[in-house]
Amino acid sequence: MSLPSIVMFLAIVAVTLYITYWASKRTSTASDFYTAGGGLKGWQNGLAISGDYLSAASFLGIAGSVALYGYDGFYFSIGYLVAYLVVLYIVAEPLRNLGKFTLADMITARFEMAKVRGAAALSTIVIVLFYMIAQLVGAGALIQLLFGIPYWAAVLIVGVMMTIYVLFGGMTATSWVQIIKAVLLMFGTAIISILVLLKFDFSIIRMFSEMATATDAGEAYLNPGLLYKNGINTISTLLALVLGTAGLPHILMRFFTVKDAQTARSSVIWATWIVGIFYVLTIFLGFGAAAFVGKETIVAANPAGNMAAPLLAEELGGDILFAFVSAVAFATILAVVAGLVLSGASALSHDIYGQIVKKGKITEKEQVIAARIGSLVISVISILLALGAQTLNVAFLVSLAFCIAASANLPVIIYTIYWKRFNSNGAVWAIIGGLITALVLVAVSPNVWNPEPGKAIFVGTPLVSLTNPAIISVPVGFICGWIGTILSKETDYAKYSEVEVRAQTGISVNKVSH
Amino acid sequence: MAKDSGKQIDYERIAKMESFRQLSRKKNSFLWTMAVIFFVLYMLLPVLTSYTEILHQKAIGEITWVWFYSFGLFIMVWGLAHFYVGRANKFDKEAREIIDEYERGAGQ
Numbered sequence: 019m020s021l022p023s024i025v026m027f028l029a030i031v032a033v034t035l036y037i038t039y040w041a042s043k044r045t046s047t048a049s050d051f052y053t054a055g056g057g058l059k060g061w062q063n064g065l066a067i068s069g070d071y072l073s074a075a076s077f078l079g080i081a082g083s084v085a086l087y088g089y090d091g092f093y094f095s096i097g098y099l100v101a102y103l104v105v106l107y108i109v110a111e112p113l114r115n116l117g118k119f120t121l122a123d124m125i126t127a128r129f130e131m132a133k134v135r136g137a138a139a140l141s142t143i144v145i146v147l148f149y150m151i152a153q154l155v156g157a158g159a160l161i162q163l164l165f166g167i168p169y170w171a172a173v174l175i176v177g178v179m180m181t182i183y184v185l186f187g188g189m190t191a192t193s194w195v196q197i198i199k200a201v202l203l204m205f206g207t208a209i210i211s212i213l214v215l216l217k218f219d220f221s222i223i224r225m226f227s228e229m230a231t232a233t234d235a236g237e238a239y240l241n242p243g244l245l246y247k248n249g250i251n252t253i254s255t256l257l258a259l260v261l262g263t264a265g266l267p268h269i270l271m272r273f274f275t276v277k278d279a280q281t282a283r284s285s286v287i288w289a290t291w292i293v294g295i296f297y298v299l300t301i302f303l304g305f306g307a308a309a310f311v312g313k314e315t316i317v318a319a320n321p322a323g324n325m326a327a328p329l330l331a332e333e334l335g336g337d338i339l340f341a342f343v344s345a346v347a348f349a350t351i352l353a354v355v356a357g358l359v360l361s362g363a364s365a366l367s368h369d370i371y372g373q374i375v376k377k378g379k380i381t382e383k384e385q386v387i388a389a390r391i392g393s394l395v396i397s398v399i400s401i402l403l404a405l406g407a408q409t410l411n412v413a414f415l416v417s418l419a420f421c422i423a424a425s426a427n428l429p430v431i432i433y434t435i436y437w438k439r440f441n442s443n444g445a446v447w448a449i450i451g452g453l454i455t456a457l458v459l460v461a462v463s464p465n466v467w468n469p470e471p472g473k474a475i476f477v478g479t480p481l482v483s484l485t486n487p488a489i490i491s492v493p494v495g496f497i498c499g500w501i502g503t504i505l506s507k508e509t510d511y512a513k514y515s516e517v518e519v520r521a522q523t524g525i526s527v528n529k530v531s532h
Numbered sequence: 533m534a535k536d537s538g539k540q541i542d543y544e545r546i547a548k549m550e551s552f553r554q555l556s557r558k559k560n561s562f563l564w565t566m567a568v569i570f571f572v573l574y575m576l577l578p579v580l581t582s583y584t585e586i587l588h589q590k591a592i593g594e595i596t597w598v599w600f601y602s603f604g605l606f607i608m609v610w611g612l613a614h615f616y617v618g619r620a621n622k623f624d625k626e627a628r629e630i631i632d633e634y635e636r637g638a639g640q
Contacts (some may be wrong), residue, residue: 249582
């Protein structure tokens, strides 16, 4: 580990710990803990959403994929961004108007039943754990490369940091860690992009014409087809990306940190600009790495291409820029996993313990204690799973988390807000049906089974050829919700009137918030 | 909307008001029409790239049409996000009028 790396690494640790200390003094109620008291401004929440969303998979993964596969690496960027239109148009405002701390709160605003809350909490915890294992395993491998420390130590450092942020600073600390990370990430990405463009005389046309000969793929590098050769699989993956974001618990939770639907709206606008500009810049990072670092060096450092951006930084800006980008990657990982711990803890402590086990009869003080214990439990479980999963190829878990979110959460969210006839039976069916279908299809997919040893978790022939089953599991989630609804005679149109009026006008928002 | 606190809101009455029904219809048809449009434009990308060669052709220099389509989707996201805000602000105004109408009715 070089001196600049050590300095910047310690600076990130020091600043985020100070924020946590500052936030801990402002965290005394459950609402402080889960939603930062609901007092974030639009731009703050927009930056925090970006910080929560742009994971190492986005920063290092997409830059690496573009470097290795050209256009095909860029698909994910498009899907991840268009997803925000689904969030903005369909989900954000009704969610803010109906919910309190969690997705389950929003659905039980219509169906106040333990089975509905339990199902929603279960899908949240499953998504959080999958996403978290992918992040932590990736983080461990990456920090190992960036700072030259062992895998287990890297996972423990990230794990302990995220636990400290959430445990002491709750949502306030998590939000500010995410905001700072978003600013650092944009700054770092912009600097590398400018350095890359400088090499091409700031001419996009020239950049493309040089890229057409810069890699061994030739002109094919600039067209789709290097990585994704199966049409249905490409469509299915892109479907999961665009619909999944609107069901990701750690993103949905961010909408409870603002005071009303108008602020939720402006936070999405901020997020679409930041996230969008970032994804445009991933092209420059990827192209730059392919042209100036070279495929062989990138693959030698990490077969998935994750080191492309840091290596490019080193090539263009020397030790200092490498150290800065490594520190940004570290901050990126911390911000995302902290958001995940918080949303996992909200499902465990607020939904399952507070609302189901204690039936809502729980004091403010007990809620905060439960939230802290829940955070600790989620953190410890994820750290242990990540330590055990070092040798597994878990990169697919992120797109799987998007798939589960799209299949298990999005149908029930849409039906709850927009479908009058929908009932509690349908809600449970939609969540469980989507969740099980997605999990089963992935369990028999090429991610898990491969005839060649070492390529996947088990050796054998996969039963389905789809690496991402969204094209099947999302419709199944919607159909299950519909079947479950019509199989039950239960209807409560009066309750739907309330949900509809509240979702559309936000009229009682003061009663459900703070 | 602190003035709503402390008293029961008769949601069913608001839900049945003609002005609310109209707003709800208008808002939902706007949201879902736009959602279908951007969803189709987005899903068309993998369909076109996987099953046709239209977007593989060069447009300017070595830049192929697929980059223009992709960048077009970025512009679409930013454009539709701001378009939404404009419409939503109008819906907010109508929603406030409906609540005022309800509260005048409740006071009688």
